[in-house]
Amino acid sequence: DxxxxxxxxxxxxxxxxxxxxxxxxxxxxxxxxxxxxxxxxxxxxxxxxxxxxxxxxxxxxxxxxxxxVTIDSDRLAVDAIANVMAGENFMEQEHTMRYLRSGEIFIPRLGADGLLDDYEAAGSKDIRERARDEAKRRLKSYEDAPLPPEADREFVRIIAAAEAELL
Incomplete structure (x- = not known):
């Protein structure tokens, strides 16, 4: 640890x-x-x-x-770059779409990741405010998942054994 x-x-x-x-x-x-x-x-x-x-x-x-970063022939995207140089755009390339969806690029869930206009339209909240909103949402929707009875009994047994050993 x-x-x-x-x-x-x-x-x-x-x-x-x-x-x-x-x-x-x-x-x-x-x-x-x-x-x-x-x-x-x-x-x-x-x-x-x-x-x-x-x-x-x-x-x-x-x-x-x-x-x-993994560097290999596919990730170098030579064909996609050649297509763009010939007048296409990256968003038209199958290669671009495949890698955008592959997890290759980190996309934040909490941090602001966009244009200033989008940030302002969303209320100009800083990360602490967005985190507070998300924490409230998660706590409000939290549902307790009780332990199965056998697990609860095992905890009671372990605690009793520890108390007996320590006392």
Whole structure:
């Protein structure tokens, strides 16, 4: 476990963003298989649903970057480029559509990813406001999934055994 997405910032600000990005990318690139600190700030003393969603998107971007870039003859798109040079456009190319839909390009779910006019038309909300809206939506639609009775009984058994051992 590596405490990767850490920050000493006491607010959801630029410091929080750059510290989490720098502190998270290094263990990811080093091959850590567990990285914690999602949703936290102020050295782990505070956490929020909004920050959890922002961190999830930040880590998704870092993970996508850490995968690197595959370079092969298909991805070089020589034929598609030749077609565009001959007067077509990239959006007409089957190659473009295939790679747009393949996950090759990271598309944020929370961050603003468009033109200024679109951003303003959507209310000019910053990422914290969009994260707050998304957190409220998710919490409102959350449905509890109770444990199966056998799992609940097993937890009771494990806790009783631990208490007996410790007391």
């Amino acid at each position: 590596v405490y990767g997405l850490s920050s000493t910032s006491c607010a959801s600000d630029n410091q929080l963003g750059y510290e989490k990005a720098i502190n998270g990318i290094m263990p990811l690139l080093a091959g850590a298989n567990v990285i914690s600190g999602f949703g936290s700030y102020t050295s782990g003393f505070l956490a929020s649903f909004e920050q959890l969603l922002i961190d999830n998107e930040t880590f998704a971007m870092m993970h996508k970057s850490a995968q690197g």
